Amino acid sequence: MSDNQVAPTEFFGADDKIIARNIRRVFKIKRKPNEEATEFEAIKQLDLTVKQGEFLAIVGPSGCGKSTFLDMIAGLAHPSSGEIYMDGKLITGPALDRGIVMQGYALFPWRTVRKNVEFGLEIKKVPSKDRKEISQQYIELVGLKNFEDRYPHELSGGMKQRVAIARALAYDPEVLLMDEPFAAVDAQTREVLQEELLRIWEKTRKTIVFVTHGIDEAVFLADRVAVMTANPGTIKEIVTINLPRPRDGIRSSADFGWVRHKIWELLQTEHFTAGKTKLSGKNVAESISASAAL
Numbered sequence: 001m002s003d004n005q006v007a008p009t010e011f012f013g014a015d016d017k018i019i020a021r022n023i024r025r026v027f028k029i030k031r032k033p034n035e036e037a038t039e040f041e042a043i044k045q046l047d048l049t050v051k052q053g054e055f056l057a058i059v060g061p062s063g064c065g066k067s068t069f070l071d072m073i074a075g076l077a078h079p080s081s082g083e084i085y086m087d088g089k090l091i092t093g094p095a096l097d098r099g100i101v102m103q104g105y106a107l108f109p110w111r112t113v114r115k116n117v118e119f120g121l122e123i124k125k126v127p128s129k130d131r132k133e134i135s136q137q138y139i140e141l142v143g144l145k146n147f148e149d150r151y152p153h154e155l156s157g158g159m160k161q162r163v164a165i166a167r168a169l170a171y172d173p174e175v176l177l178m179d180e181p182f183a184a185v186d187a188q189t190r191e192v193l194q195e196e197l198l199r200i201w202e203k204t205r206k207t208i209v210f211v212t213h214g215i216d217e218a219v220f221l222a223d224r225v226a227v228m229t230a231n232p233g234t235i236k237e238i239v240t241i242n243l244p245r246p247r248d249g250i251r252s253s254a255d256f257g258w259v260r261h262k263i264w265e266l267l268q269t270e271h272f273t274a275g276k277t278k279l280s281g282k283n284v285a286e287s288i289s290a291s292a293a294l
């Protein structure tokens with residue numbers, strides 16, 4: 001398929017940024033070297049549209065395929081069938097129009113904060129003077145002024161995650177794909193980072209797809225929360241978060257509690273499903289981690 005393959009116009013709306021159509025992802029699994037591979041269906045019949053400038057969160061039981069789906073939007077993996085389009089063009093591989101921020105930071109340990117943030121700009125062949133100016137702007141945006149010359153091992157977890165966000169934003173991608181970006185930091189730092197991310201999103205209006213285990217995190221951040229089913233993963237329901245912005249202090253409101261509970265209930269059913277799978281002898285480890293995840 002060519003990079004220019006375009007989405008049929010009948011399902012592509014003017015403000016649709018990403019469209020996933022009927023996605024299925026199968027992994028071939030071999031238990032022993034001389035055994036024939038069996039197929040494991042991680043995702044099936046997944047349809048999802050992300051709007052331009054939207055903040056969309058994805059939640060679901062452990063192992064339901066959240067990261068697998070995000071990898072496919074990133075172009076790092078491909079659906080076994082179905083298609084994902086961005087701006088109407090088929091996604092066939094990774095590109096600088098999508099920035100990725102993952103759990104565990106993935107910073108280059110041999111590069112300073114500034115050099116980490118400049119990485120994508122170097123690939124884009126942005127001249128050195130402009131690189132410095134742009135990286136400085138994003139370092140300051142994430143609150144790391146005066147830490148430009150530090151190396152990753154000299155930073156806290158929260159600071160490293162800020163560098164990862166600055167690095168992803170600096171080369172100006174249209175979409176930010178975030179896979180449990182705040183999972184490795186303590187609860188207080190996580191809340192600070194969530195607030196900072198919202199502030200940055202309100203400034204930049206990037207389209208964000210944010211995978212998380214945290215219902216509170218999803219409700220606090222997102223315009224809509226896509227709830228996935230247990231394995232095989234698909235979209236169970238999309239919950240619109242009609243909470244006013246800015247959302248400072250919203251966590252203690254009754255409306256926040258109500259929507260949080262609604263999503264919790266949707267996920268509870270999935271854990272029950274995962275639990276039944278466990279009882280029937282399949283996917284024991286996954287079922288256990290599914291119940292542990294929330």
Ligand SMILES: Nc1ncnc2c1ncn2[C@@H]1O[C@H](COP(=O)(O)OP(=O)(O)OP(=O)(O)O)[C@@H](O)[C@H]1O
Nearest residue numbers: 027029040042061062063064065066067068069286
């Ligand atoms: N390369 C692979 N080979 C075989 N199975 C895989 C592979 N990658 C993922 N899987 C399986 O696909 C399913 C979905 O995995 P994925 O990591 O996308 O789930 P997840 O929802 O992100 O989980 P978690 O919330 O625990 O991070 C899991 O059952 C996993 O074991």
